[in-house]
Amino acid sequence: DQQVKQNSPSLSVQEGRISILNCDYTNSMFDYFLWYKKYPAEGPTFLISISSIKDKNEDGRFTVFLNKSAKHLSLHIVPSQPGDSAVYFCAALSSGTYKYIFGTGTRLKVLA
Amino acid sequence: GAGVSQSPRYKVAKRGQDVALRCDPISGHVSLFWYQQALGQGPEFLTYFQNEAQLDKSGLPSDRFFAERPEGSVSTLKIQRTQQEDSAVYLCASSPQGPGSNQPQHFGDGTRLSIL
Numbered sequence: 001d002q003q004v005k006q007n008s009p010s011l012s013v014q015e016g017r018i019s020i021l022n023c024d025y026t027n028s029m030f031d032y033f034l035w036y037k038k039y040p041a042e043g044p045t046f047l048i049s050i051s052s053i054k055d056k057n058e059d060g061r062f063t064v065f066l067n068k069s070a071k072h073l074s075l076h077i078v079p080s081q082p083g084d085s086a087v088y089f090c091a092a093l094s095s096g097t098y099k100y101i102f103g104t105g106t107r108l109k110v111l112a
Numbered sequence: 113g114a115g116v117s118q119s120p121r122y123k124v125a126k127r128g129q130d131v132a133l134r135c136d137p138i139s140g141h142v143s144l145f146w147y148q149q150a151l152g153q154g155p156e157f158l159t160y161f162q163n164e165a166q167l168d169k170s171g172l173p174s175d176r177f178f179a180e181r182p183e184g185s186v187s188t189l190k191i192q193r194t195q196q197e198d199s200a201v202y203l204c205a206s207s208p209q210g211p212g213s214n215q216p217q218h219f220g221d222g223t224r225l226s227i228l
Binding site for chain 1: 155168210214217219221
């Protein structure tokens with residue numbers, strides 16, 4: 001029972017173009033969402049988050065969009081850079097709890 | 113260093129041996145989490161500590177897995193009588209406050225455990 005799904009295992013994008021990574025969730029109690037980036041042999045590092053009271057949060061080249069009715073969120077990276085090549089995980093949490101649920105990840109490859 | 117530190121980075125053990133994995137969270141962080149990450153999967157929750165109290169161990173796969181954080185800082189995950197299916201990366205994460213504060217976790221680089 002996968003409560004957080006990342007249906008695209010991999011994505012390739014040309015340098016300078018937009019990367020869009022998608023994440024779907026099933027539990028309507030989730031109200032805080034995060035994106036993490038992971039390089040090989042390193043732990044995940046926090047990238048950006050969004051609370052369910054918002055539908056968009058932006059931080060430099062990274063923007064997260066939340067569509068609560070569709071239970072869908074996406075991460076946009078513009079412009080994409082080769083250093084963005086990594087595995088991206090989305091995670092979800094119900095406020096007041098501590099159990100973060102992670103998706104299976106999407107491997108992004110940015111081609112120079 | 114200022115980050116979460118895990119040791120060893122790599123551990124190879126024979127089936128049936130006991131192993132102990134260590135996590136040094138960021139100083140002062142209240143919350144500490146252990147995750148198991150299988151190849152091609154996302155981190156799966158194992159257990160959660162708030163200071164020295166283990167509030168949730170529902171993710172531990174069997175009673176061969178045991179975690180402790182006796183003084184509310186360093187934590188150890190112990191696996192007894194290891195099996196091949198225990199092979200995975202074990203990640204530790206910490207965050208400054210307890211539940212209800214909606215904050216990102218800081219992860220260590222993990223321990224890659226291989227059971228032969």
